[in-house]
Amino acid sequence: EPEVTQTPSHQVTQMGQEVILRCVPISNHLYFYWYRQILGQKVEFLVSFYNNEISEKSEIFDDQFSVERPDGSNFTLKIRSTKLEDSAMYFCASSGIDDGYTFGSGTRLTVV
Amino acid sequence: DQQVKQNSPSLSVQEGRISILNCDYTNSMFDYFLWYKKYPAEGPTFLISISSIKDKNEDGRFTVFLNKSAKHLSLHIVPSQPGDSAVYFCASAYNFNKFYFGSGTKLNVKP
Numbered sequence: 001e002p003e004v005t006q007t008p009s010h011q012v013t014q015m016g017q018e019v020i021l022r023c024v025p026i027s028n029h030l031y032f033y034w035y036r037q038i039l040g041q042k043v044e045f046l047v048s049f050y051n052n053e054i055s056e057k058s059e060i061f062d063d064q065f066s067v068e069r070p071d072g073s074n075f076t077l078k079i080r081s082t083k084l085e086d087s088a089m090y091f092c093a094s095s096g097i098d099d100g101y102t103f104g105s106g107t108r109l110t111v112v
Numbered sequence: 113d114q115q116v117k118q119n120s121p122s123l124s125v126q127e128g129r130i131s132i133l134n135c136d137y138t139n140s141m142f143d144y145f146l147w148y149k150k151y152p153a154e155g156p157t158f159l160i161s162i163s164s165i166k167d168k169n170e171d172g173r174f175t176v177f178l179n180k181s182a183k184h185l186s187l188h189i190v191p192s193q194p195g196d197s198a199v200y201f202c203a204s205a206y207n208f209n210k211f212y213f214g215s216g217t218k219l220n221v222k223p
Contacts, residue, residue, distance in 0.1 A: 004155075033211075043156065043201065043213040056210045091155050101146065101211070103155035 002026040006092050006104035013082050013111055021077045021107045023092030031095045032075045036088040082111045115139050116204050118214035125221050131189040133217050135202035142204040147176060147187045149198040192221045
C-alpha cells in the first residue's frame with residue numbers, strides 16, 4: 001500500500017536554528033498538507049499546497065514557516081528560526097481527488 | 113477554534129459490543145468528513161470518510177453516519193476488538209482544502 005514517508009523521525013535543534021522537515025507524498029496525489037500536534041493537544045492545520053503554490057494556511061503558519069516542492073517528489077516544511085513552542089509532532093499528508101488523506105508517521109521536533 | 117468537537121474524551125467498551133464515537137461541527141459549509149485513529153507516536157491512520165451528499169457510509173466493521181441538520185457525525189464499530197483501542201479523531205472540511213480536527217476520543221476495548 002502506498003505510503004507517505006517523513007524524515008527524520010526525530011529532530012532535535014537549538015532555539016533559533018533553521019530546520020527542514022522532509023516528506024515524500026504518494027506519487028499520484030495532488031494535494032499536500034502539513035499538520036502539527038503539540039503534546040497533549042489536538043492536531044492543527046498548518047498549510048495546504050496544490051499546483052505548486054500554497055492554497056491555504058493557518059495563523060500558525062507565519063513568516064517563519066515556508067513550504068517547497070523542490071523536485072516534484074519531496075514536499076518540505078522549513079522553520080527559519082525555531083522557538084521552544086515549535087516543539088511538536090509534525091505530520092505531512094497527501095490526497096488525491098477521490099482519496100482520503102494519507103498521513104505520514106510524523107517527525108518529532110524538539111527545540112531546546 | 114472549536115469548529116469540530118468531540119465531547120467524550122474517552123470511551124470504554126467490552127470486546128464484541130458496539131463502539132459509538134460522536135462528533136459535532138458548527139460550520140454548515142463543511143462538505144467532507146473523515147474519521148482517523150491514532151496510536152501513540154504514530155501518524156493518524158485514515159479509517160473512513162463521508163461526503164455531505166450521503167448520510168451513511170460502511171466499510172467492514174466501520175460505519176459513519178452523518179446528520180447534516182444536527183451537524184453531527186458518528187462512527188460505529190461493530191464488533192469492537194481490543195486492537196481497536198486507540199484515539200479516534202473526526203475531521204471536517206469544505207472544498208477539500210483545510211481540515212479541522214476534533215480533540216479526539218480515546219477508545220478502550222476490554223477483552
